Amino acid sequence: MAMTARQERYVRLAMPWLTLAVLLIAWEIACIVFDVPEIVAPRPSRVFEVIVQRWDLLVRFCLETLWTTMIGFVLAIGFGLLLGLAIGASPFVYSGLYPLLIAFNAIPKVAIVPILMIWLGIGALPAIITAFVISFFPIVVNVATGLATIEPEMRDLMRSLGASNYEILTKVGIPRAMPYLFASLKVAATLAFVGSVLSETVGGNRGIGFLMLSASARNDSATTFAGLFAIAIMGVAVYAACALVERRMTRWAFRGELVR
Amino acid sequence: MTAPDFASGASSPLVELNQVSLAYGEGREATLALADATMRIAQGEFVAVVGPSGCGKSTLMKLVTGLIPPTSGEVKVRGERVTRPIKGVGMAFQNATLLPWRSTRDNIMLPLEVVEPHKSRLRAERAAYFDKAQKLLASVGLGEFGDKYPWQLSGGMQQRSNVCRALIHEPQILMLDEPFGALDAFTREELWGIMQALWLERRFTAVLVTHDLREAVYLADTVYVMSRRPGRIVKIRKVELPRPRTLETTFQAEFVDIVHELRERIQMEHG
Ligand SMILES: Nc1ncnc2c1ncn2[C@@H]1O[C@H](COP(=O)(O)OP(=O)(O)OP(=O)(O)O)[C@@H](O)[C@H]1O
Ligand SMILES: [Mg+2]
Numbered sequence: 001m002a003m004t005a006r007q008e009r010y011v012r013l014a015m016p017w018l019t020l021a022v023l024l025i026a027w028e029i030a031c032i033v034f035d036v037p038e039i040v041a042p043r044p045s046r047v048f049e050v051i052v053q054r055w056d057l058l059v060r061f062c063l064e065t066l067w068t069t070m071i072g073f074v075l076a077i078g079f080g081l082l083l084g085l086a087i088g089a090s091p092f093v094y095s096g097l098y099p100l101l102i103a104f105n106a107i108p109k110v111a112i113v114p115i116l117m118i119w120l121g122i123g124a125l126p127a128i129i130t131a132f133v134i135s136f137f138p139i140v141v142n143v144a145t146g147l148a149t150i151e152p153e154m155r156d157l158m159r160s161l162g163a164s165n166y167e168i169l170t171k172v173g174i175p176r177a178m179p180y181l182f183a184s185l186k187v188a189a190t191l192a193f194v195g196s197v198l199s200e201t202v203g204g205n206r207g208i209g210f211l212m213l214s215a216s217a218r219n220d221s222a223t224t225f226a227g228l229f230a231i232a233i234m235g236v237a238v239y240a241a242c243a244l245v246e247r248r249m250t251r252w253a254f255r256g257e258l259v260r
Numbered sequence: 261m262t263a264p265d266f267a268s269g270a271s272s273p274l275v276e277l278n279q280v281s282l283a284y285g286e287g288r289e290a291t292l293a294l295a296d297a298t299m300r301i302a303q304g305e306f307v308a309v310v311g312p313s314g315c316g317k318s319t320l321m322k323l324v325t326g327l328i329p330p331t332s333g334e335v336k337v338r339g340e341r342v343t344r345p346i347k348g349v350g351m352a353f354q355n356a357t358l359l360p361w362r363s364t365r366d367n368i369m370l371p372l373e374v375v376e377p378h379k380s381r382l383r384a385e386r387a388a389y390f391d392k393a394q395k396l397l398a399s400v401g402l403g404e405f406g407d408k409y410p411w412q413l414s415g416g417m418q419q420r421s422n423v424c425r426a427l428i429h430e431p432q433i434l435m436l437d438e439p440f441g442a443l444d445a446f447t448r449e450e451l452w453g454i455m456q457a458l459w460l461e462r463r464f465t466a467v468l469v470t471h472d473l474r475e476a477v478y479l480a481d482t483v484y485v486m487s488r489r490p491g492r493i494v495k496i497r498k499v500e501l502p503r504p505r506t507l508e509t510t511f512q513a514e515f516v517d518i519v520h521e522l523r524e525r526i527q528m529e530h531g
Binding site: 153158161171178 | 376
């Protein structure tokens with residue numbers, strides 16, 4: 001049963017939706033067959049019902065989370081890029097900062113949210129900073145890796161032409177680090193969501209995390225799950241946006257494949 | 261100029277190595293890569309360096325261009341002691357290392373963005389430089405491929421671009437570190453011809469590292485044979501076959517004799 005290339009492409013595009021549908025149906029059936037109480041796990045159809053009913057509310061809270069996440073994410077890109085370039089370009093900065101960065105990254109970010117709240121109060125700021133703090137690390141590591149893996153021959157060639165370190169960085173290093181940067185953005189964007197929702201859940205008065213927290217306090221698990229779905233959808237959307245930008249910006253890294 | 265002594269060519273050679281040694285690493289970890297190398301390379305001479313793998317040929321290239329300082333001895337270029345990367349050099353390595361985000365033409369023009377006086381003229385005289393790159397590409401048979409990306413070229417085409425990049429800024433010294441090593445025999449022999457034509461036209465000084473003795477004899481005026489690590493220069497052979505040499509030349513008795521002579525000397529190293 002051979003498929004044409006076009007058919008194969010359609011099937012590939014449909015696969016994630018099919019998988020999702022199968023999962024949701026299985027969940028629905030399991031809830032009915034095992035008679036699961038709604039407070040433990042609401043049926044997907046109930047969750048969708050709530051999403052439709054409380055659409056306005058969900059959108060408002062989602063937008064709050066979305067923009068704190070995006071601000072944190074953009075800060076992480078700027079900071080991560082600069083730090084990654086510094087670490088990748090200079091062995092001194094590398095040996096000075098890298099161990100500290102690893103140590104910092106090992107700290108569970110849940111632990112710093114209460115501290116941020118003491119310093120900054122509740123509101124958008126702790127969420128932005130948590131999103132920033134949790135998402136810059138992969139950017140730094142990737143950019144630094146991209147720079148550090150310049151071929152020694154290319155470096156020799158540039159040096160033999162009399163290129164300064166700055167020229168080597170701008171003509172070879174930075175373009176070379178770009179695919180690494182864009183690859184890290186996909187991961188960092190989802191992490192940024194984790195950060196801001198985390199902060200909203202630990203303590204806050206805004207965002208989808210806060211909505212879920214207060215809903216679960218009211219034993220309204222359908223709304224809590226609706227919040228989960230909303231976060232997942234936003235995460236996928238931002239990931240897809242990053243992947244699109246990646247393909248646009250670094251066609252060459254895909255050797256012309258994948259780009260259609 | 262038939263005298264096989266070091267005072268070949270003009271009164272003062274362009275490149276001069278006196279008792280140059282190089283060790284990588286320090287203390288007990290140190291490996292001696294090159295030992296007591298003494299060479300004289302005249303202006304406009306085409307030199308080939310052959311020897312067993314790991315004997316320090318690439319190291320020799322880096323020493324001559326000033327990319328690494330010698331552990332002992334001295335390297336002089338144009339009469340001046342080399343302490344940092346020298347000017348007027350073009351290099352091409354075994355793997356083409358073309359930048360994948362630049363088109364072939366932009367790759368070739370990279371040295372123009374770095375080397376003076378081209379660097380400061382490039383913006384104003386973009387069109388002229390563009391033509392120059394185009395001519396060079398055409399001369400190696402890549403006239404239509406300037407807009408293609410390196411990964412759209414075959415291995416041989418990438419190597420030709422690599423050689424173009426090493427030549428675009430009209431360096432006085434061209435360093436070739438096994439640039440044809442990864443190619444099939446036909447493509448390689450074709451590139452010998454192209455290389456020779458470029459050299460006959462511009463008369464730069466060239467140092468070619470190669471494993472292929474026929475390649476060395478085809479292209480070079482002088483072949484240096486090196487011993488196993490730590491590399492020493494064990495034989496210097498002048499090649500005085502008339503130019504331009506062709507593939508026919510490679511079947512002539514004289515040519516074959518020189519190749520045999522070199523092969524015998526190298527086999528002693530493996531014995
Ligand atoms: N960066 C380095 N650090 C330590 N040792 C090195 C380094 N580069 C080369 N060596 C050592 O120096 C010796 C000579 O290396 P080199 O690259 O000059 O050999 P080569 O003659 O070019 O070999 P090949 O023909 O295989 O390219 C080798 O034994 C190698 O192990
Ligand atoms: Mg080598």
